[in-house]
C-alpha cells in the first residue's frame with residue numbers, strides 16, 4: 001500500500017498520485033543501471049531499457065519514438081517547449097516572436113512565457129477563458145499575428161479540471177506555421193491523449209500524475225521542430241536534453257504510460273461516477289458551489305472543484321487535514337503556503353477554493369468518508385461567520 005494513501009483519505013491526486021506497482025518495480029529494477037551512453041555491455045543494457053521506455057511512451061501517445069524526450073518532469077518539459085521554441089525563433093527571425101497562451105495555464109508555462117516577455121525575447125498575449133475555465137479556440141486563433149511563433153494551451157486545467165479542445169487548434173495553426181504546445185500533465189490519467197490527432201508540435205507530461213514516479217516527465221517534440229535546448233552538455237536525447245539518462249525513472253515512466261493507457265477507459269468511468277457522488281454529496285450544503293464546466297465531457301473525471309463561502313482557506317485546510325482528508329486549496333502551491341489561486345481569479349470565482357482530486361487508488365469508501373467529513377466540517381466552520389455560537 002502506498003504511504004500517501006495508507007494514512008488518510010487521499011484526494012489530492014492532481015498534486016501527485018501514487019506510483020503503480022509495475023512502475024515501482026521498474027524503478028527499483030533499474031535504479032542501479034550503468035550509464036546508457038557507455039559503450040560497454042552494461043551501458044548498452046541501460047540504453048536498451050531507455051529505448052524500450054521511449055517506445056512505450058510513443059505507443060501510448062501515438063507519436064514516433066524519435067519525438068519523445070525524457071525530462072525531469074512537467075515543469076522542465078513546459079519550459080523546454082516555451083523557451084526552446086521562442087529562442088529558436090529569435091535566432092532565425094528579425095521580428096520579436098509573439099506567443100499566445102492562456103490565463104489558466106500552470107505556472108510551468110505562464111512563468112517562462114512572462115519571463116521571456118519581460119526580457120524582451122517575445123511579446124505575449126494571454127487569453128482569458130470562459131467562466132467555467134475553458135478556452136475558446138476561436139479567441140486563440142483570432143489573436144494570431146504574422147509574428148506568432150508559439151501557441152500554448154493546456155489540454156486540461158489542474159484546478160478546475162476544465163478540458164480544452166486542443167485538436168481544434170492543430171490544423172489552423174499548422175497552416176500558419178505556428179507551433180502548438182499543450183500541457184497534457186493533468187489530462188493523461190483519464191483522457192485520450194493523442195499527439196497525431198491533436199496536431200500538436202510539442203507536449204508536456206509528468207509521470208507522477210499518472211502512476212509513475214516523481215522526477216521524470218516527457219517532452220514530445222515534433223521531428224524537425226526548431227528548438228533550443230535549456231541546458232548544454234553531452235548532447236543526449238537529440239541534443240535537446242543533455243544529461244545522463246535516469247534509467248530507473250525512465251523505465252518506470254514507460255511502464256506507467258502503458259499501464260495508464262490500458263486502465264484509462266475503465267478508470268475514467270469509475271472516477272466520473274465517484275467524483276459526481278462526491279459533488280452530489282455536498283451539493284445541498286449552504287454556500288458550497290461546484291465550479292468548472294457543467295458539461296461532463298468538458299470536465300476531467302478526476303476533479304471536483306468547490307467554492308465555499310464563509311470559511312477561510314487556512315481553517316478549512318487545517319480542519320480537513322485534522323479529520324484525515326488530504327485535499328488542496330486550488331492547486332498545490334510551490335511554497336507550501338495557501339495562496340490566492342490565479343485560476344480562480346482568472347475565471348472570477350469567489351469564496352474559498354477546494355480541489356478534491358481522485359486517482360487510480362480512490363475507492364467508494366474514500367468518497368463516502370470525505371463526504372461525511374465535508375458535511376461535518378464546512379457548516380461548523382461557517383457557523384461563527386453566521387453569528388451562530
Ligand SMILES: Cc1ncc(COP(=O)(O)O)c(C=O)c1O
Nearest residue numbers: 073074075106108158185186206
Ligand atoms: C498542468 C500542470 N503542468 C505542469 C505541472 C508541473 O509538473 P511537475 O510537478 O512534474 O514539474 C503540473 C503539476 O502540478 C501541472 O498540474
